Amino acid sequence: MRQFFALSLAAVALGATAQVAEVPWTVREERTPIHADPDRTSPQRGELLQGEAVSGEIVRNPETDEEWLAFASSGETWHVTTNDLIRVHPVNLAEGDLPIGEEIVTRWWALRPDYEPSDLVGIPPAWCSDADREHRLRLESMESLVAMFQAARRDGVEIRVTSAYRSFESQRRNFRNAVRRLGPGERQVARPGHSEHQLGTTVDLVDPEGRHVLELSFGTTPQWRWLNEHAASFGWRQSYTEANTAETGYDPEPWHFRHFGQPATAEAVSSASPEIASD
Ligand SMILES: [Zn+2]
Structure with a gap:
């Protein structure tokens, strides 16, 4: 059998207890x-059916870039694609609307499929x-976004929104289309449940002329330069950067910003920044 690279899960392990590490994946499809x-x-x-739980180690096929969960059964190691799985972080199981900024959503941790802020x-x-x-956005995030746009x-500098809240189901459609278009190893669209857009605190931003829609070139615009300098003081951060690709498992997205709540002081902003790899 060929050797496959185990993914670095350092970002997920940060602050995670042993109990959290043992949370199984569940078959979503x-x-x-x-x-x-x-x-x-x-x-x-054979196959696993919807709702079945499975624990193991994430491995990546370097030829297809697809992620798989390797698990032991009857003395053998078997594999299922993570494209059909979901793993809900215990923090996200809290009743009602999750506190803004405390939700944990990554390539490897998800929201509940039925989570929709009220x-x-x-x-x-x-x-x-x-x-x-x-x-749509959660009320606090919408008000913060508008205040930020007015300051810009x-x-x-004029900034516009091209995408905000997405339900689990609409993310599921987006993900399926991306896999069809780009193959099972695609890294542009998050698996359903694993998208920050389901939080209702996350936006994709564009220039008003629409010349840099969901393009890396947005990172060269006056809009991005303004956000890069000022977004943190409004409690917003670019989720996927050049610096954290290995930790997040996603390519840089200069247009994708998430609201973490209003920072209390300037010091809070600077001390919060290094934690971007663990969000
Ligand atoms: Zn986005």
Whole structure:
């Protein structure tokens, strides 16, 4: 059997207790095939059904870039693709709306499939790139975003929203389309439950002319430069950067910002920054 690289889970392990580390993955789709190797062309060994729990180690197939969960059963090591799995972090099982900034959502930790904040409100259409479509955020995040956009406007910079809250189901559709388009190892769209957009505190931002929509080139715009300098003072951070690709498992996304709540002081902003790898 070929050697596969174990992923660095350092980011997930930060602050995680042994109990958290033992949380199993659950089959999210109706069924998922079990393979001998972390490879779709390897022999199949039956399947797991929706809701079944499975624990093991994440491995990556370097040829397809697809992630698999390797698990032991009957003295053998078997594999299922993480594309069909979900793992809900215990912090996210709390009743009701989760405290903003304390939710844990990564490539390896998810929200509950039925999590939908109760305080979602529409972002005023004037701040959205397509006024016909309603974009929603949690009330506190929407108010903070508008205050940030108004501050940018005073500095002569116009910023718009192109995507905000997404339900588990709409993320599921996005993910399926991305896999169809880019293959099972795609890294642009998060698996359902594992997207920060389900929090209702996360936005994709664009320039008003729409010349840099979900493009790396957004990182060269006056809009991004303004956000890079000022977003933290409003409690917002770019989630996926050049610096944290290994920890987050996602490529840099200069347009994707998440609200962590209003920092109390300037010191709180600077001391919070190094924790970006563990969010
Ligand atoms: Zn995004």
